[in-house]
Amino acid sequence: MADKQISLPAKLINGGVAGLIGVTCVFPIDLAKTRLQNQQNGSRLYTSMSDCLIKTIRSEGYFGMYRGAAVNLTLVTPEKAIKLAANDFFRFHLSKDGQKLTLLREMLAGCGAGTCQVIVTTPMEMLKIQLQDAGRIVLNIKKLMPQAVTPEGPVELKSPTAMQLTRQLLKEKGIAGLYKGLGATLLRDVPFSIIYFPLFANLNNLGKRGVDGPAPFYVSFISGCIAGSTAAVAVNPVDVIKTRLQSLTRGSQEDTYSGVTDCIRKILRKEGPAAFLKGAYCRALVIAPLFGIAQVVYFLGVGELILSYLPKRNN
Template structure:
């Protein structure tokens, strides 16, 4: 009997739909994660995720929580499509006559998926981080308001409406994603969009090595029989558990990646020349705990994101859509 073939177009459609739905649901938490990871000891504005979201709404309005969402929604479709489809592709070709994959082969398939996705992930996150962190940078760069200040707060708002205290309105005049892209391409070429590629690989490859085997094994535990997919709620829970576990495990590298990809900083904030320099400065100036910044935010982002993704994926929406297309006769 011939091996069961996988439909790559259907897998790509499933991954794309899953990414769009998931990102729309969890983007504000992702914004909080970026801002928490980027703030350093000398420019601490937020004490927690809830504090960050409250201050963001107060200073930038409700839609401030979705700053950078357009970039994410545009590129998450190919990113998630590549990630999920590549994992299926590698699992299919690593299996022997349809037999269950060994743990090592599952991890190898995850490694391949994580490596493939960085083609889209790196420029997507490079642009998203600049837009997400614009509100924090506007406040960090604003002049401090003290009791001995001669100019009144009202006068400061007239002079610098884009830079007032975190509790008041902030008019964030950040460039658009297209402007950032054009500037990077003009100044540094395609390499500008791929700044932080090494750190992205160090994050996404281990993430996929942990996530995909863990999800597959948890999902298999929920199957009622040897054949057929697990119920949708089992896929959702398995995706949430596997996603949050992998997210927390690689959070230290995510902090490094976020810092390296941030182009604008406050005057008191460190700059980094590479992964090693970033690790050294964070350890020296902020201590080991800094590598866990935003860990619970990242877990809250990844858990529902991959839970939703796996449900959409296993519902086979791509196969359903393709079923309406006319079949080519040989």
């Protein structure tokens, strides 16, 4: 039997569509996750995910829950496209004559996908975290100093925009500024993909119709949810470290970190091991539907359908 060729453009479209739908659905929970992970014992504003979302709506309005969404929606298409297409690419080339992949080869394919995606993931997460956490920083400042005063008079504290943050980072630190936390991102995304893709593939195979038949869409959705939430919780400690490293603006009573090792040491000393699980349930709630939706779009073949309507070029 001839190997089935991968339609890369279709996979890229599937990943992009899935990312846009998924991010729109779960972004408020992701914002709560970032703020919960960033708050330290000396500056606690939120007690839970629901408390965080309620206080965000009160202080920043409904659309405050979507701070940083524009960055995510802009970059999630290439990020998800690279992740899903790279995994497909590596699985295809690691398979021998169309035979089923071994678990080790499935993990290698996931490792390759996780490594490729950080090209887009790191700057996307960097800007997103700055924007998501800006409201928490402003609230902290207002608690200590209700109104900022300059020689010209009182000044209303405002959160920066994505463009302002990007310009500032590029001006002060160049392109490297957008890649702060790259090591932590690799430490999170590579293990995530090593766990997620083999787990999803094996769960999805359990629901297949016959030997060669595809799994029903609901099986793909449930498999994506289970695999996504499992992998998300497993790598949450590294996600906490990455979030702390990529948050450049901190409250006056909050620690700053020089690197991964320094971050681990300070968190353990001042907050204890439990701090590495901050936002774990939020992250599971974000990742489960995100990857469930992604896999449904991917396996329904939305990209293939779109490409089928485009005029074909004659050779």
